[in-house]
Amino acid sequence: MTWQLRGQRAYQAGVAAESAVVQFYERSGRSVAAQRWRGTAGEIDIVARNGAEVIFIEVKQSATHALAAEHLTTRQMGRIYAAASEFLAGEPAGQLTPSRFDVALVDGQGRIEILENAFAA
Secondary structure, eight states: OOHHHHHHHHHHHHHHHHHHHHHHHHHTTOEEEEEEEEOSSOEEEEEEEETTEEEEEEEEEOSSHHHHHHTOOHHHHHHHHHHHHHHHHTSTTGGGSOEEEEEEEEOTTOOEEEETTGGGO
16 A cells, blocks of 8 residues: 555545544534634644533544554644634633633544543643
């Protein structure tokens, strides 16, 4: 298999994982405000709302949840924080908007594990 084909498959798996996570949040009563929201600092996979709270969701997909979790780096978390700050600047309460950062882990079987407020740990 060529690297281009592997890359295309990985991209499609990521898109499918993000779609499954969007459905998960919507079924739990949260509205999805944006997918692949891009600011100058970087991209946020999913932005959802739970009442006044804004939830920034990073989706990681791999063969297992543990492997998926290993793909999140400190550098990436910094970019997500910076992009989230940009997003919150457009909210009525700005940086005072209640918010949290979730990580959605999706395994090779499509099972989803949500780590709520994951960046606080």
